[in-house]
Amino acid sequence: MSYFVTFYQYAIYFYATAITIIYFTLAIFAYFNILKNKLKYTEKEERIFLKYPETAPGISVVAPAFNEEVIIIDSVNTLLGLNYPNFEIVIVNDGSKDSTLQLLIDNFQLEEVPFAYMEKVPCKPVKRILKSTNSEFSKLTVVDKINGGTKADAMNAGVNVAKFDYFINTDVDCILSPDTLSKIILPVLDSDIQVIGVGATMRMANGCDIDHGFISRVSPPKQIIPTFQETEYLRSYLVAKMGWASFNAVPNISGGFGLFDKSVVIAAGGFDSLSHAEDMDMTLRMIAYMRDNDKPYRILQIPHTLCWTEGPPNLKVLSRQRTRWGRGLMQIFFVHHKFLFNKKYGRMGWVIMPYTLFFELLAPIIETIGTFFTIYLLWSGEINFNTFWLMLSYVYLIGVSISILTITFDITIKKLYRNFREYLRLLLFSSVEAFFYHPFTVFFTLRGYFQFFTRKEFKWGAMTRQGFSKKPQSGIIVEKVA
Amino acid sequence: MSYLQYYSSYFISEFSTYPFIIQLTALLVLTMLSILLISMVRLIFINRKIFKFSKAKQKVSKLLYSKIENLIFGDENLTAENFNLIFAGDLNEIKTPQRKKALTEILLEMLYAKKTNKVLNTDNYLLVLNIFGIIAFWEKLVVSNNATNRKTSMRILDDLQIGLSGSSIQRSVYQKNDDLRKLARATSMEYDSNDPFKFLEDSFDSNFNSLDEIRVHYFLSNKSKEEKLPQLIRWVKSSTNAKFRAFIIKEIGYFNQMESAPLLVELLDDEKNQKVLCSIIEALGKLNYTQAEEKLISLYEVGSKPIQRSAIKAFSEFKTINSLNVLEKSYFKTHDNDMKLLLAYAISEFGISGKSSLKKLSKTSTDFDKKIFDQVNYQF
Structure with a gap:
């Protein structure tokens, strides 16, 4: 037993040290990547797109909607207001049971149009395509399909209908910045190698002021859980992904917001409707496709905040979100285990997959065992209190120091919050995250792993929306539908 | 001094008696505490810098916004002497780099204000830039040794819609840094009157x-x-x-x-x-x-x-009978649905003859072809 205790203590110690080294290395690379990207383009490029629209590559914005009557109209209005000369909005109504579709039809004067639908990637049958009779909404296309049970299935229908070479994968609960499309396409154009995907920073919309569908004032969320999640998101985008992007090893283009090369998505078979982590699954399959065909590729991450999403307002919704992510992560290793340590898949086989396995998939398991182990040692009196506090502060400081680095990176890019107090709020929450937030995410992730093995049936979209508007949406129409 | 030496030797000797793991952890904890502290100071410093700049901008704006706006969007062309008189009391306020940057931002906001339909009086505008030394300030940075400064200043001068002299950009057009070199070349082409191509x-x-x-x-x-x-x-x-x-x-x-x-x-x-x-x-x-x-x-x-x-x-640009025949024939030959759609759209570009051709084709086509024709016709 004592041999096991010693071994486990050492293992945990070196595991934590490995995480520290990896994270700080990523932070260094992320910092230089942020500086490089910060000044790369200015509004001049955006002005050129507007002045000479023929130079702007077409982009389809695909957003699936399932029972989204609370936010759908605001969301579509926001998307239609994007400041870019060449884009279309494809809303996929995934068999909503509420009045989502009717609201769309009434508010945007939609009618069914003839459409030669081609199923390039598999999805449940598409019933009809709707376009607006009002030229003001000519950029809008609504795909009405039979419910497929997953976001991936709905995304595939959108990809089948999208007409441009690049598409944005987003959700209707996301608010995009007006300059999103020009900001995200510029690095694609400025690359000698084919760019198959681009990610950008996402933050919580919960505390922000919204005016006519766009963010007018950025603030950290007022609720507790979204505030924790704001720093967590920033850490993930500004440190991890910006760092990995320096090595062309971004593991995942977020499902909430990301730009994809349509031809590669189609060639890789589209989004997997059986996947619980369709974004990471898609990213890995795209990389595999490029490597299998010996095509050089690049996946980029830009530091600018382009998308705001509604974060889980309470533990119940957080539990749903993290359980799904947990299931998805476990599924990735069952479906794509052949990539792991496979020379053929280069960085994906030797960097992305091993990192995800050891430091993301196994982390909640190791942390939980470690917690029980510490309790056992406390109970059996085997704790050396001379070193215990040192070790505890070491583990605690890993998270806190990375969080504060993240917050300085964020303010370096652009000061989005108006008051310094708001940054201090993030700092304060980061300092207690380890005690009041992290244990819950670990528990919910483990529950996701458990659910994956017990093979329960899952559906997507069970996120309770609060909506962005302070006033009810198009009241008259809601009444008519009701 | 002897106390300090005594205690430092004491701590070093004490520290060296600890196991390697503890030594390493103590070092890591110290490193992370330093990162924490430095980041905190940096955060405060960046915030202070932003705050000071915004205060400076507010002050400059309060002092000069309406005066400058009236002049650069006004009809009357004024002389340098007039400008000296108008801004006599303000020139000393725009001496520091921070104030010059603030005034530059204000000018750019005026130039690119979204809802403005005012016409820029270029003569007055240039006089404003000169009298406050804005051009000289940014041109100095164009030839600085710092690549970031060069890139920023080049973009600012371009945004200010002022020509850049070929000699000032020359240093950057053969730079190793891709971004800077390309920006310099694009800017040089835009403003070089001798050999822009x-x-x-x-x-x-x-x-x-x-x-x-x-x-x-x-x-x-x-x-x-x-x-x-x-x-x-x-x-x-x-x-x-x-x-x-x-x-x-x-x-x-x-x-x-x-x-x-x-x-x-x-x-x-x-x-x-x-x-x-x-x-x-x-x-x-x-x-x-x-x-x-x-x-x-x-x-x-x-x-x-x-x-x-x-x-x-x-x-579809030629719009000749010969071209139309080729497109019609290809429509039935191809098995690629994407290509069929492209062909149908191309045929529709032929006006009346295209429309009648699509009608003719739809008589001998499959259900899917009919959908294609309906889609193309709907878009007419």
Whole structure:
């Protein structure tokens, strides 16, 4: 037993040290990547797109909607207001049971149009395509399909209908910045190698002021859980992904917001409707496709905040979100285990997959065992209190120091919050995250792993929306539908 | 001093007695505490810097906004002496780099205000820039040793719509840094009055990419408004960079340089690069050079998909009976639904004859073809 205790203590110690080294290395690379990207383009490029629209590559914005009557109209209005000369909005109504579709039809004067639908990637049958009779909404296309049970299935229908070479994968609960499309396409154009995907920073919309569908004032969320999640998101985008992007090893283009090369998505078979982590699954399959065909590729991450999403307002919704992510992560290793340590898949086989396995998939398991182990040692009196506090502060400081680095990176890019107090709020929450937030995410992730093995049936979209508007949406129409 | 030495030796000797793991952990904890502290100080420092700048901007704005706005959007042209009198009390307020940057931001906001439909009085505007030393301030940074400063200042001067002298950019046009070099070249082309096209001799840049296409297109479009463009074909001949050649050929079509059409047809025979071939075909279509029709038809029949797609675009520009016949025949030959859709749209471009052709085709077609025709007709 004592041999096991010693071994486990050492293992945990070196595991934590490995995480520290990896994270700080990523932070260094992320910092230089942020500086490089910060000044790369200015509004001049955006002005050129507007002045000479023929130079702007077409982009389809695909957003699936399932029972989204609370936010759908605001969301579509926001998307239609994007400041870019060449884009279309494809809303996929995934068999909503509420009045989502009717609201769309009434508010945007939609009618069914003839459409030669081609199923390039598999999805449940598409019933009809709707376009607006009002030229003001000519950029809008609504795909009405039979419910497929997953976001991936709905995304595939959108990809089948999208007409441009690049598409944005987003959700209707996301608010995009007006300059999103020009900001995200510029690095694609400025690359000698084919760019198959681009990610950008996402933050919580919960505390922000919204005016006519766009963010007018950025603030950290007022609720507790979204505030924790704001720093967590920033850490993930500004440190991890910006760092990995320096090595062309971004593991995942977020499902909430990301730009994809349509031809590669189609060639890789589209989004997997059986996947619980369709974004990471898609990213890995795209990389595999490029490597299998010996095509050089690049996946980029830009530091600018382009998308705001509604974060889980309470533990119940957080539990749903993290359980799904947990299931998805476990599924990735069952479906794509052949990539792991496979020379053929280069960085994906030797960097992305091993990192995800050891430091993301196994982390909640190791942390939980470690917690029980510490309790056992406390109970059996085997704790050396001379070193215990040192070790505890070491583990605690890993998270806190990375969080504060993240917050300085964020303010370096652009000061989005108006008051310094708001940054201090993030700092304060980061300092207690380890005690009041992290244990819950670990528990919910483990529950996701458990659910994956017990093979329960899952559906997507069970996120309770609060909506962005302070006033009810198009009241008259809601009444008519009701 | 002896106390300090005593205690430091005591701690070092004490520290060295600990196991390696504890020593390492203590070092890591100290490192992270330092990061925490430095980051906190940095956060405060950045915030303070932003705050001070915003205060400076507010002050400058309060002092000068309305005065400058009235002058640069006013009808009356004033002299330098008038300006000296108007701003006599304000000149001392705009001495520091921070104030100059603040005034620059204010000017840019005025220039690019979204809802403004005022006409800029360029004479007064230049006098404002000169009197406050804005141009001199940024031009000094253009020749600085710091690449970031050079990049920022070049962009600011460009945004301010002021010409940059060739000599000040010269240092940056052969820079190792890709971003700076390309920016300098694009800026140089825009403002060089002696030889604005000189970088086209070098295919603009050895790492020519799609963003450079936009930069060069922007330059050519602006230049074409001022004067007649030279024959772009000369840079197709001199360049060995396929991407650049394909782009310039597209521009020949875009700027309707009909004189180059026969030379483009000649290039069709020897060109091996598919991208360049596609550009030639599309440019011939844009130029409506129907003399090349037969050649394009023969290329279409044996060509790859990208070549066929380009040829379809060209045929829909020609709008001849011959082209229409080729498209009709191809419609029934192809098994690729995407291609069918493209062909149907191309046929629809032929006006009345296209419409009747689609009607004719729909009589002998499958359900899917009918959907294609309905879709195309709906878009009419």
